Amino acid sequence: MIKIPYLTALTTYFSYGLLFAFGQLRDFFRKCIDWWSKSNLQGYAPICLGLEDFYIRRLYLRIQDCFNRPISSSPDAWFDVVERISNDYNKTLKRTTRVNRCLNLGSYNYLGFAAADEYCTPRAIESLKKFSPSTCSSRVDGGTTTLHAELEESVAKFIGKPAAVVFGMGYVTNAAILPVLVGKGSLIISDSLNHNSIVNGARGSGATIRVFQHNMPCHLEKVLRDQIAEGQPRTHRPWKKIIVVVEGIYSMEGEICKLPEIVSVCKKYKVYIYLDEAHSIGAVGKTGRGVCELLGVDTADIDVMMGTFTKSFGSCGGYIAGSKDLIDYLRYTCPAHLYATSISPPAAQQIISSIKVILGEDGSSRGALKLAKIRENSNFFRSELQKMGFEVLGDNDSPIMPVMLYNPAKIPAFSRECLKRNVAVVTVAFPATPLLLARARICISAAHTREDLVRALEVISEVGDLVGIKYFPDEPEKPPLKGDRIKLE
Structure with missing residues (x-):
């Protein structure tokens, strides 16, 4: 608040x-x-x-x-x-x-991979020479290289899911996936402060949309209970599908999702969870695996895991990770996979290399x-x-x-x-x-x-x-972090 x-x-x-x-x-x-x-x-x-x-x-x-x-x-x-x-x-x-x-103090360069890196940069340059800057094609035509296959395997392994599919733009990942997953007769319950890409994806799906108060599992449960009891508008038939959409770290608030409580509510009512980890994957957790690792949530409890490569990995694009059946379905139906140009090969190599650094597979402890x-x-x-x-x-x-x-x-x-x-x-x-x-x-x-x-x-x-933006100048001073010494005039 x-x-x-x-x-x-x-x-x-x-x-x-x-x-x-x-x-x-x-x-x-x-x-x-x-x-x-x-x-x-x-x-x-x-x-x-x-x-x-x-x-x-x-x-x-x-x-x-x-x-x-x-x-x-x-x-x-x-x-x-x-x-x-x-x-x-x-x-x-x-x-x-x-x-x-x-x-x-403005870029999403959370791990510092956006600048020249001793491990990532030479490999990205080599991929540029070998594959060129662009595939000039969608994934289903001539736009799938060996790098794309390796990238999807690396992402699935890193996230902790059976399979993953990658896209050339993070915003489109949300905007194009939600209309594929849900449609008329389905229900999306969205956090009130979800990103615009989620909002537009939900609107484009044709599904009914309900909003719960930001990061409040108790209000989510109330909305779920009411909607399950009422059913679809006018007909009151049961919903074909219900999916709850939340973010790992909310980009305009910097708040971490109360994921354990939300997972508990969703399990109780047997509804799906869609987790957007654009700002949390690679940035939080002991090994950079996001809010699930940070908060002790089993990735098996999250049905759809979305994230982007534009922050911690110093590249571009986004991914969806989930069950093999889900990912295969998205490959056959998602317009972002069928019609959009595939992710640039050097960008794909940058992601692969940065994941290896994070996991220590580059032979160092830099990650x-x-x-x-x-x-x-x-x-x-x-x-x-x-x-x-x-x-x-x-x-x-x-x-x-x-x-x-x-x-x-x-x-x-x-x-x-x-x-x-x-x-x-x-x-x-x-x-x-x-x-x-x-x-x-x-x-x-x-x-x-x-x-x-x-x-x-x-x-x-x-x-x-x-x-004049120090709105709480009289608050008691907190003790400094251990080892910190700072003098401000």
Whole structure:
């Protein structure tokens, strides 16, 4: 539960109300000018219409320099951010030739594989020479190489499932799989804060959708009990299939799923579980096998295990792991497998190699050291932010740390001030989050050194004072983690 200070909530509502009022006033005069000049297409409905369009034009475009920042290096612990300028109040942005070397607190490079790696990079280059950058074909035509077969075997073994199938894009993995698994007459029960790819996949399935309160197994059980008792709308026939969809780590909250309790509820009512481990696979657990390993859940209790390679593995694409019958069915029916271009061979080799490093099959202990490092870095950084008075969401061990901003004016202020001090952060606002819950989402990597984190904390503390986002400055200071020594001005 997010604790919003009363004054903060009041000023946030007031700020958005003021922006909305002035924006509507400007739109009124704009319509008058368009009507007078008759420059619009007569007889055509506006292509862009609605509150989303209003938000983009009147709010987002004013601060778009805080988003889509181009980089000119690999997304390592430090990277090069290209400077942009605007001569029309941010309506258009032009790249310059200048770059700033910035500390990277925004990329999903959890284990540091996104930069050059002594084991992964040479093998990815060799696969590029042998197989080319793309198969130029879907998997069922000419797009299955020996690397794809090896990758699927490696993923299934790593996850702990009999079989797996991989796709070229993580978002599409959810959006394309859910409509194949369920349809009309079926029921999807989704966590209220599930990712947009799950939301769109559920909507596209034609199944009935019900939502349970975020990470609350007790409310999930109530929804399940009610829906099983009522049955399908109008006919009240039993549901053909019921599937509960949750995430391992929620990408905008940094919270770890209460998986043991949810599994218990699903077993009680004999319903399927679909687990999205996009942000947890490779990042948590003793050997990087995700929330099941972290929380002691048997993977046999999870019916459909989904994940992506775009975070911990430093590559692209996604996977579904499950029973052999399920995976065979998906190969025959899923449009992402039948029609989309297969995952790039160098990207596939990168995943295979990174899994081998994580498991220690490269002949070193680097994988175990990376996992220990990201856990240590994440818990240290979260603890220090909380001691400073920031409102930080999420759980220990999670590498995602949302720092609440709330007020719309603080979104660009925090982002720009951090960039001035050579720290690159990602700010997130509507529509990725509810309108009033804007935040900065900090992502920690095993590639960050303790000096990097200390530098980041100094900058964030300074900018937090300047912008006014230390909402709990009077909370009692927690004791530092063992061995940690940090001095902040």
